Amino acid sequence: MAKVNDNYLKLPGSYLFSTIGKKVNAYVAANPDKKIIRLGIGDVTQPLVPVVISALHGAVDEMADAASFRGYAPDLGYDFLRDAIARCDYQARGCEISADEIFISDGAKCDSGNIQEIFSVDNKIAVCDPVYPVYVDTNVMAGRTGTYDPEKETWSDVIYMPCTAENDFAPMLPEKTPDLIYLCFPNNPTGAMITKSRLQEWVDYANKTGAVIIYDAAYEAYISEADKPHSIYECEGARTCAIELHSFSKNAGFTGVRLGYTVVPKELQVGGVALHGLWARRHGTKYNGTPYIVQRAGEAVYSEAGQAQIKEQIAYYKNNATYILEGLKAAGYNVSGGVNAPYIWLKAPEGMTTWEFFAYLLEKANVVGTPGSGFGPSGETYFRLTAFGSYENTVEAIERIRKL
Ligand code: MLT
Numbered sequence: 052m053a054k055v056n057d058n059y060l061k062l063p064g065s066y067l068f069s070t071i072g073k074k075v076n077a078y079v080a081a082n083p084d085k086k087i088i089r090l091g092i093g094d095v096t097q098p099l100v101p102v103v104i105s106a107l108h109g110a111v112d113e114m115a116d117a118a119s120f121r122g123y124a125p126d127l128g129y130d131f132l133r134d135a136i137a138r139c140d141y142q143a144r145g146c147e148i149s150a151d152e153i154f155i156s157d158g159a160k161c162d163s164g165n166i167q168e169i170f171s172v173d174n175k176i177a178v179c180d181p182v183y184p185v186y187v188d189t190n191v192m193a194g195r196t197g198t199y200d201p202e203k204e205t206w207s208d209v210i211y212m213p214c215t216a217e218n219d220f221a222p223m224l225p226e227k228t229p230d231l232i233y234l235c236f237p238n239n240p241t242g243a244m245i246t247k248s249r250l251q252e253w254v255d256y257a258n259k260t261g262a263v264i265i266y267d268a269a270y271e272a273y274i275s276e277a278d279k280p281h282s283i284y285e286c287e288g289a290r291t292c293a294i295e296l297h298s299f300s301k302n303a304g305f306t307g308v309r310l311g312y313t314v315v316p317k318e319l320q321v322g323g324v325a326l327h328g329l330w331a332r333r334h335g336t337k338y339n340g341t342p343y344i345v346q347r348a349g350e351a352v353y354s355e356a357g358q359a360q361i362k363e364q365i366a367y368y369k370n371n372a373t374y375i376l377e378g379l380k381a382a383g384y385n386v387s388g389g390v391n392a393p394y395i396w397l398k399a400p401e402g403m404t405t406w407e408f409f410a411y412l413l414e415k416a417n418v419v420g421t422p423g424s425g426f427g428p429s430g431e432t433y434f435r436l437t438a439f440g441s442y443e444n445t446v447e448a449i450e451r452i453r454k455l
Contacts, residue, residue: 058191061196062192067421068421070425071092071409072092074409075089088440088451090420090436090439093301094437094439095301097304097441099303100304101356102351102352102357102360103304103352103357106351107344107348110343110347110348111344114343123340124339126334127153127334128153128155128340129155132155133312135353136297137153140282141314144281144282145285146282146285147284147290148314153314154334155310155311155349157310157311157338157341158299158310158311159269160298161311162311163183163189163233165333166296166313167195170230170321172194173195174231175195175209176196176209176231176232177209177227177233178209178210178211178212179212179234179235179427180428180430181426183267184426187427190209197209204427210229211428214241214243216387220387220388231262232253232262233265235267235268235270236270237270237274237394238270239394240426240433241435242372242392244391245279245280247285250283254287254292257293258292262292263292264289265294266294267295267296268282268283268295269297269300270392270394271297272301272365273369275391276390276391283295284314290318290319291319291320294314294330295313296314298310308345310348313330315327369393371438371442371445372394373389375389375436375438375448376395378449378453379397384398385397393438393439394436395438396423398433398434399432399434404424404431405425409421412434412452416454418448420437421435421437422435
């Protein structure tokens with residue numbers, strides 16, 4: 052008789068953004084006349100830049116001709132894209148990463164969920180608190196997290212590293228020693244950024260303890276401060292302890308197109324086994340390659356025109372971030388993030404839980420945000436707003452909140 056993977060039954064509720072979507076849809080159904088402004092999930096709103104559209108059209112035309120038609124893509128990615136990434140995202144910054152250490156995928160969400168598969172189920176994970184829920188939920192599905200405490204909203208076998216205003220929302224080294232460490236900078240959800248020296252401490256710690264860091268750099272394009280690291284490979288020794296995840300969603304608006312990549316350096320070994328080979332085996336077996344037309348669109352992002360056009364689009368969202376940050380500060384809110392990231396992290400008003408604040412904003416201002424507690428217990432009194440709306444909606448949302 053078939054049995055289900057009962058780790059799935061341990062998962063409390065539904066995926067955070069599905070829960071929010073259901074609540075918002077119910078409100079909209081009951082109040083069809085209200086204009087809702089969605090600053091909840093970090094989904095982009097601006098169209099793909101012209102150079103990407105033209106690359107997509109060109110690639111579609113190639114598919115119409117038997118001479119240039121492409122079938123299955125190479126499982127680890129086309130060389131033209133892997134080369135462009137290695138050159139522009141790494142070698143140009145002085146990071147020693149080669150094209151064959153880059154694995155093309157359909158996005159950082161899938162990679163951040165799948166990467167745990169190549170590690171033993173006995174490994175102990177450490178996560179920031181608050182944290183992007185995918186890291187924890189996928190480890191729950193794998194049976195790596197122990198039992199859930201609904202009161203504390205924590206898992207018994209997960210090491211939580213609180214990220215609070217006191218530590219500038221960057222975690223301190225944990226007391227218990229983890230095997231896998233998830234870090235995300237610029238951070239989702241707090242919008243905080245880590246300094247290079249603090250990131251170097253993590254790299255040194257991982258090399259000393261034999262832990263592996265899974266470094267999610269999905270929001271790297273939003274870094275404004277010159278002294279902040281764009282990649283963990285800017286730190287000495289990261290090639291022997293870190294995997295890095297990247298997305299085209301937030302820098303080039305590919306949320307609906309789907310493209311990302313993961314870097315696994317060849318020196319990175321666990322118990323004498325190279326993780327590069329394991330991830331290649333997993334990718335080759337379970338993934339059939341990102342579509343040719345999407346990889347050509349990704350390549351266009353690295354052209355001179357592509358770089359200029361995405362820079363302009365990122366500046367548009369960064370301007371929204373500044374508007375939210377300054378607008379909420381002026382309205383008396385305690386806010387952070389938004390400088391090196393498209394997320395603004397604000398304290399819910401005194402006496403309100405974060406879900407109460409969610410309902411209050413939805414009903415009184417018709418603005419959707421994300422309750423901080425959905426990202427972990429340390430998010431309980433916080434709330435996240437995204438800068439990925441249109442400028443007009445962003446301005447209107449802040450005006451509505453200021454008037455409350
Ligand atoms: C978020 O809102 O946290 C992100 O958009 C979710 C994602 O990238 O999967």
